[in-house]
Amino acid sequence: MPQVTAVSLQGQATTDDGQLTTKSTMEIVTAAIENYLIRVTPQEDPILKEMEARARETNFPIVGPLVGRLLYQLVKLTGSHRVLELGSGFGYSAYWFGQALGDSGELILTELLEENLALAKDSLERGKISSRARFYQGDALETLEGLEGQFDIIFNDVDKHQYPEVFKRASPRLRSGGLLISDNVLWQGKVVEGQPDERTRGILEYNRLIFESSEFFSSIIPLRDGISISLKS
Secondary structure: OOOOOOOOOOOEEEOOOOOEEEOOOOOOOOHHHHHHHHHOOOOOOHHHHHHHHHHHHHOOOOOHHHHHHHHHHHHHHHOOOEEEEEOOOOOHHHHHHHHHHOOOOEEEEEEOOHHHHHHHHHHHHHOOOHHHEEEEEOOHHHHHHHOOOOEEEEEEOOOHHHHHHHHHHHHHHEEEEEEEEEEOOOHHHHHHOOOOOHHHHHHHHHHHHHHHOOOEEEEEEOOOOOEEEEEEO
């Protein structure tokens, strides 16, 4: 199982002593609890450490180690063998999925930017995960249309205004008992603020869809920036 290190999370900053402090955005989980959860988590995997350091240095949003461990567990708990990521960034969440899948699994990464996909390939190769991974550059939803078959897990982290469209297009591609997982569904607390912008409206509509659908049983876990897990019937 991969191990983790502390990482600056979205909506938070790291002090000189490595502790996380809150920025101006709303806390989903208090900084003290976040710090505690990270401190009690083992910190060994050097590639994850590198990726977390890159996220801090470039202010690139990643799911972070706490959500990463959850993704790993969900693969194991569901016995998943085929995972699709819609929006892979430089491969941080894919690394967790890939470790959990094992050699018999299939992991599909989609990413718009070539430089991010190159970083993902490098990390997964060094982590001995790339043999079970396929890499697609381009729009995630367009890529989905060109893929065949169903998936055990679809992980959604595309541009937030696209979330409702993800629900419509991804739902038929999940097997019965599969999981649709989405990041940032609490959106730094903006889901409870007035006058939502386009991205926030996209998330609000997505959350409505997953809870009103008779085809899914959904929960939102208020970890990091909120992660939704929708089980297909």
